[in-house]
Amino acid sequence: MMMSRLFPLLFISVLCMNSFSGVQGRKWKGEGTTQNLESIVIGRCFNYIRIVNPAVGEKNCSQIWEAFKNAFINKDPCNILPKDYELFINLTFHTIPPNKSLFWENNQLLVNSFADRGRRYMSLGDTLFGFIGDFLNWCGQADSPGLDYESCPTTLECENNAVESFWRMASITYAQHSSGVIQVLLNGSAEGGAYPQPGFFADYEIPNLQKGKISQIFIWVVDDLEGPDLDSCGIRSVKTLETRLKTLGYDVTCTDNNKSVMFLLCLDNPDNSKCALASSAPAVQRGPISSDRGGSWNKLMFVSFAGFLFRFALVY
């Protein structure tokens, strides 16, 4: 009798525990896999080869999705290595035009705008392999072919996670195939330094630059418009970077607050004093012509002209 009453109680409490753990006990601390990942990846692949950069030629986007997925599904999500993405990289690979590589740290949105969809520069996010993964999140689980939509490990929880290893592999590849003049855009207002160590540029890109293919390195250190000037050329972390690259034998030039990039920063803050253009007249003088004033301007001109004529007539 007692047992038959206990069982329903036990059953209910087990159910409750399961749902409770479902809500509270997410496996990992990071966001889960992006919804509709497959459609997005395949769509981005075709979008890139048909519209964004058809110069890369024909690619097999279904195969690319399979290679991407197989890098991390059915595996321990804390044991994904960069070389797991080797097939994906091979299938998405294309050459990077010389002089167009743009490396960066702590200013992704700015770099996206500055690169102008690959027209001005080709940042990692403008290559096919970078374009596919940008701003997405993904992970799998051991012993199951499914994607984990609930949570994914952060890099703090484990380094060898699917997304981190993807970007390591992508960064290595990007650096290996960069040539000519290369550009590096750093944020002079970033806490922890414009040239962060550890960091993708420091650990995966610089070591994979091909000295024989690179003619020059331009470093641009740009502060946030209203941010502190924590780092600049020749001091602190930037000096460390310059020294490192020069020791490696590169021809390095560093510039503070590159003008073009400054203008880009000014878009969001055009009234900042750093953004005042010498050529533009103050707004009041050049002023907007409004339809309300349209009629009265004409009247004003007419009256002024009439007044001038009158005075002229008076004098003579």
Place this chain on the structure above:
Amino acid sequence: MPPQQGSARMRQRTVLLVGIAVLLAALVLAVVLASLLTHGRHEVSPQMLKWKDRGTTKNLQEVILGRCYNYITAQHPELGDKDCQKIWESLKDAFIYKNPCNITPEDYQPLMELASHPIPCNKSLFWSKTGDLVHRYTKSNQNFLTLEDTLLGYMADRISWCGDPSAPGINYESCPKRSECESNPGSVFWKMASKMFAEAACGVVQVMLNGSVEAGAFRSSSIFGSIEIFNLDPDKVSKVHIWLMQDIGGPQSESCSGHSIQRLISILEERNFKIICEDNYRPVQLLQCVHNPDHTDCRLCTNSTAIP
């Protein structure tokens, strides 16, 4: 058996065999020829109509679906309830198997309903002959939305599509230009989408026009001049702010006091809109300076000791 009968039968058999062999050979030849001809016909698709503009974008379905999911998942999660599969189906049904010169707004009505979404007030940004600049601007500054920044425009931007009555119903070889027929799938789509974009605008609306074009900054034949300004709702739109942009170092063909702008202003005034016109709206001019940092028009006030 007498030898003559034997040899006659032999001859008969030989003739029969030869005859069968010839028939077989002829059959094989006929089959080979037929398959060659039909194979050739499939490659050329002579039944499909031929037009002057580029054909449907290859992998249209994957591109449209991917863009739809990309938009609602990665960029605008507030639109998470949109059904991208249904949206693709409704786009396809609008033109597949139809003569591409016979497309009507009704064909696109289901798509328009499924894919439209509200636009926040004061953010609508119209444009004419400033396509490159305006989209670089909205990419860098999220305060404004052009039609191509809405779901419908985002999916369709730089893509082409058209159908054909014969299988497979989509023409990947060519599509009609506007000069060949006005009611083609692309033109009808953009006209409808532009009309809806204008109807949805509220508050202050902006328009970026080109002051370096010889033919004038405002043309009545443009989509802006023929559709958008006439579908703005005076009860919802409080003001129209014109940004008249001239190329840095380019010809200063027109400014706010120019003829075509005055015409635009009078059309808008007639519809009871307040208008402000601004020459070389500064934030956009700053964007132009990104590409011309050393031009005299782009000298910064604090620039005396700037390193180039």
